[in-house]
Amino acid sequence: MVTSADLYSVLPELILAVLAMALLMYGVFRGDKTVNTVSWLAVGALVLTAIIISASPDTEQSAFRGQLIVDQFATYMKWLVLIGSALAIIMSMNYNEREGIQRFEFPVLILFASLGMLLMVSANDLMSLYVGLELQSLSLYVIAAFRRDSTKSSEAGLKYFVLGALSSGMLLYGASMIYGFAGTTQFDQLATLFTGPNADPGVGVIVGLVFLMAGLAFKVSAVPFHMWTPDVYEGAPTPVTALFAVAPKIAAIALLVRTMVGPFGELFEQWQQIIIFISIASMLLGALAAIWQTNIKRLMAYSSIGHIGYALVGLAAGSEEGIRGIGVYMAIYLVMNIGTFCCILSMRRQGMMVEGISDLAGLARNQPMMAAAMAIFMFSMAGIPPLAGFFGKLYVFMAAVNEGLYVLAIIGVLTSVIGAFYYLRIIKIMYFDEPAEAFDKMAGREVGTIMGVSGLFTLLFFVFPTPIVSAASKAAAVLFSAG
Amino acid sequence: MIIQTIAFYAFAAVTVAAAVMVISARNPVHSVLFLILAFFNAAGLFVLMGAAFIAMILIIVYVGAVAVLFLFVVMMLDINFVELRQGFLQYLPIGALVGLVLLAELVLIFGSWVVAPDFAERVGSPTPFLTETTNTHALGQILYTDYAFLFQACGLILLVAMIGAIVLTLRSREGVKRQHIGAQISRTREESVEIKQVEPGSGV
16 A cells, blocks of 8 residues: 555655646646746756755655665765756756747656656666656657757657667566566565575576666666767757766666665675676777767767766775765766856857867867866866866775775776876867857856856865765665665 | 367467568558457467456557557558568578577576475465456556556656657648637628629629
8 A cells, every 4th residue: 555654755756746747737838938937947846856855854764665765875866866957957948949949848858857867766676667767768768859850869869769768678678587586576675585695596687687787787878888879969959968968877877876786785796797897898988989079069978988987986896985986976977067068058159059179279268267167177077186076086996996996996097097188188179279260158147157166066176075975975875784 | 178278279379370470471551460460369368368457458559559550650651661671681690690599598597497485375375366356456456556656657657758749749830721610600691791793694
């Protein structure tokens, strides 16, 4: 039976769902004239959800017969997801208006996608995992193709859809194998099944686990399941790309971490090698393939593949310290990416968006503030101290070294050096190349504000790292206290 | 018992034969019709297993909605299926190889299948016996209680699918004559009928 305690523990999700449907109705009856109102109300809904999430008690609660779990790890990751989605909506308003794709369904679909991500982060059962994932993905497929008159955007949506459906198929196949051999889909029961001296998971569960990981690796776009990323990032409208780069990745990483550490924690030796492989492959590909890119959105796609590789180093360590590293890394990754995409959104010349890296030439002389912000983000992504990105990498590499994964840590450091080349190349183009034609002035104040705030965060993270680091360590601790 | 066995083999044989025809029929419309035949026979298999509800759902959803949709797509879209299928044969060896490898792996995996020792006690306890309750009743009892959350979340997914279909395809077209029932009804004789005096012999 559904009890009021169940409903109370999913109160944030319930409220978000109801508000999203209410906004949908409002938009349907008031037409596309109300897009800005709907967008701001959607941001309000996300903020309200975030407030309710942080107001909920710190203790771990499971709801709906263990299908969902609410703990500090979920709270922390949900915060990041909600911030990412809210900022993406704010960044999209001005852009959509200028590009003539201003429709009220856009913020509503982002709300539904965020709802799916919240469910993913809270999932404690293979079924709720899949339902959350599908709610998120389906909304994102539509948003990717949102500029339906452009071939590229439609292509991005279609590619994302077809490959996403394939990965969902793999995930479901794995889930059915696990259910068939373990007899349950619930995470706590799975965990007890594999614990104990003579617990033998059997080859069926392992194969199922591999398929499950393949499906999840697709969602975080880790190599070798990354093929869709550059095309989708390039084709989708820029604010959508910004959303793709942050919120779904954070949710999927959180889901991957919870699934691996929770029910399959005892099978660490089985999945660690896979995580190490996809981590190294992602770091290498992210560093090498990005070098030849000329389109900044494609470059960001490869950069995000690389970053996911670094974050997975923390999971490969498999320790509480490693998971804390992932928490910190994802927070910093969120801020850096949002900031960078604010800069990309401002690359507009005579009313037209430009996306070439060469278009940034001489930006320092035309728009020194924007160039400075971009330089901060690029230095940070390259991992140059004392900027935030350095600390993100530091925490995961430290965790890997403490667990004896020296090779992984060394490869990580080497690939960040290679990666630094293309980040620094952007800075060189902005500061030392002959100025190209100046960009248009920024239209709205919102994008500039977000850019400035995230720039300051990235710059000053080393002064006040405590709130994020302590929140991340609380989140990581809760995953290990239970098991 | 013998009747059930005969029925099983009949349904199973027709299902497999229809499935083969789906992929080998030259005319795509025939393919869809064979697909419908396969669905009906699969539903028969479900009935034999005692899963009457799923059998009916299979007919309503797959035959009633999905297959009809396929028929629409096949008939409305101008796709040259013969051309689409031309490269089919040259991929066949690789496809067969991948299929064989997967099959071998599956056999290996399922070779390790063991039945839990307390299986006999566990099975049957959560699901009521067919003599006590009907399929639909039993499904509803857990679907709307234990799995209420998943049920609602699936509803949201369908809502998103509907929004998506409308967002990506609905366009407001210029120059389309629409029926305004209000305007039609509120027409009066004065504004729609004009009486002209026609001179004899001059025509209208």
